[in-house]
Amino acid sequence: MTLSASVNKKSSPRVAVLLGSAVGLAFNGLLASSAAAEQSRGYVVSWFAHATYSQEGDCSEGVHPALEEVYFKYLKAFGEDPQKIEDIRQNFLEGRRDDRLAPMMMERGRVDGKPTNPFTNPASAADLKLPGLDGEFAYGFDLDDREDDQASGFKDPETYEVGVDHELYRALGCARAFRGTLDVSPTYWSWAWGQLASSQPAWLITVTGEDLTRDGPVTVTFDRALEHIRVNDDSSPRADMAYRIDPDPRSHNEYQGEIKEGVVTVSDQGDFRALQNPLVAPELALRNFHLRLDVSQDESIRGIMGGYQPWQDLYWGFGNLGIGGEQQVIGDAVQLYHLMKRYADADPDPVTGQNMSISAAYYIEAVPAFVGNPSASSGTFDAARN
């Protein structure tokens, strides 16, 4: 049935995934009668971006300069003749062609004094000590649950929770391509989601509980679909499309949690892993996963997910874009490396002591979808719209 029966009575969508086609369906049907008290809502992620809350004055040392000015800082660091730097700047400002700058920037790393590709070897390029964000607010979670960092942590602008750990935002929040809000997404993440949405299988969410209209325990799953997300002619996400779960366990995530006043949170804080397009990063991995998902709306849901993320994964997404992507999308990639390295706050390397993960939070939106097991045929599903 389209509407009322779209809230499927079932036990565990994962069970069906593991059991496969015929057996899975039969087993699912069996469970439907024995565990008839559960509802399962399905969604497809329709937007994914770094959760940013850029405000006037949150970069007390100023937003990072334009890319060309950052480049001139490198020239200065190289000890280039100030007059030459000024000549290049003037040519740039007046729109005259000057072929000297780009070749130098493509090899602005230095190893034993020799020019080196900075994108594949970011540590070789100078750390220009660009500032991090020092505003009061950031979306996210108090990941470490430490009382003693509450003063230095952020405050979440929606929940007003203090001690929020979101050092990725501190690291990137003053870079031009990473400034934005939930409504006006940062340039980089608008580009990145465009790449991800059109090139990779969709991400699916299911929320299962006894009665999702009331407070109580829930099970939340995140999976990758076999199908790509579908959109309407105006590029808005298309609701009520049908997706099957990719049985590949590398993108399966399942958490216990609760729903309270329409907001789902998870309590077991395990790991989150989802394969994604390597152009952005080959995998989205978050340790100590936290989630806050408002499922009270019928048509579209939104939320924040966070955890500790290997920052080098992110860098390789930035660096892979090379000088073209640097100039067109993200700004100076190498300084992003230095910033994330500087502000990384978890998982210290046992030898160097360098933190290898950074606290992060991402904003997601999702629309109702039919979610079925890998062998589901049209007409059958495990989770759907409210």
Place this chain on the structure above:
Amino acid sequence: MDQSLFMKNNQRKFGHAWHVALIVCAASVSLSGQSTEALGEEQVAQVQTVTHRLTPSQYRNIITDVFGADIDLGGRFEPDLREDGLLAVGSSVVSVTATGMEQYDAMSRAIADTVVDKAHRELLIPCAPKSVTEADDSCAESFFTEAGFLLYRRPLTDAQLEAYVGAARTGAELTADFYEGLSLSLAGMLSSPAFLFREQRAEPDPDSAGNYRLDSYSKAAQLSFFLWNAGPDAALLEAAANGDLHTEEGLTRQVDRMLTSPRLEAGLRAFFNDNFRFDAFEDLAKDSILFPKFSPVVAEQAREQTIRTVLDVVLTRRADYREVFTTKRTFLTPDLGSIYRVPVYKNGPNGSPDQWQSYEFSETDPYQGILTQISFTALHSPAGRSSPTIRGKALREIMMCQEVPAPPGDVDFTLFEGGGDLRNATARKRLAVHSSEPMCAGCHKITDPIGLALENFDGSGEYRTTDNGADIDPGGELNGSKFSDVGEFAQIVYQDTVTTSCLVDRLSSYALGRSPIPSDKEWVNNLDESFEQSGFRVTDLMRQIAVSDALYRLPRADLNTASASVK
């Protein structure tokens, strides 16, 4: 004007192509002289023949049949005209405008150029010229004899053949290219009335003194366009040529052959597309803010969904026609599934075109039958909302063959759109004002109650339970039978004999290419009865129409001075 002088003047102006084109035009036999050429003047006055302009799909089908599916038409068609509910009837009252003729000319040249190009000539031209730089009458004659037979749906007369061969010769001499000459002459053939119009030729009926019937080739065309929406194939033309088609046994043999052919599907598609007025899809658009799931692709898929649903009932399963109003079986794509809010998974690789899948709505789904499909609910709604009035009118006119008058010119819409309490009211509440206005009540009482049955489907066909925040009440009454929801409504439509009589009326009109006239009354009534006896099987009805003398008998003008529905 003296034609030769005209040609001489224009040859200087426009060059060889015009020269050949004018020769071809001169060669084209005038239409008016053909349809009754075998009859005397007195007889002509007594016979009513009908001439139809080929519909776009018929034009395409003939070109595909004769020259192959890869021929690009390279032009567009003039809009058709609907008369008595059918374009097939309207095609008998349309002519060709100057702009339309330009388009036909552009298409004929594009088709002819493709037929003779190097990629096609070996396959499509049955001979090779002695020299490609010179005329070859023998080869041209061979080509035009074959192609002309299929394009004109009858053998070319000697004069026609001579003219086309002559035009090809002139063209080849002027251009020093045999194929160019052939192409110019073929373009002329494709622009001629004998191709563009389906003409009926009369002959005295030997079995009914003083009456007339279609000649055998006209009969073949009548049959072929009815069952296949295309020109006659070689076997049918042969049956026309050897007189078989004028015998009961021969006609039955051809009808049964055609009814078991896969091409019957094309004929049924053409009829139901016409009968359901699906040409309106070309102008259908929805407010993308209100109905973001709707798109031109969805519109096209919605049309196809309904055609597939109907074909499943009437052709694949040969089931009771009335099931089209109640069936849960249909065909969907993932995009349509999202509007119906049922799971339809993509069944091909990501990025590949969506494939059609058979689908059966569950018993608790509100969707059943074609009236609940997007092709009805969305097609008969304005861009931004539903409309019980428009839907009710469509149901009356399309499915019941009843005419609903247009609103008066001075209708006061503020009564309906209103303000205050009505601004956020359901459609039922807003439409209730019609009952208090005598100017409106007469018509709205026959449209609104049945349109309200479909109010659970919004302007894009998506299910809803509320309108403007208030619960929707889909209850109502149809021809004295009350219903409380769309399921009961569908059952009432299923049981109402008006819908089956309407189909008989439309299908017989479609076959005849005109509305039934008083002398057809007995025939149509018989069709109605036997349709019921057959269990409302559409292919049985088609067979009965196709083997009827009435389909090929030409009405006497003095007995049928005006067309009038027999219903």
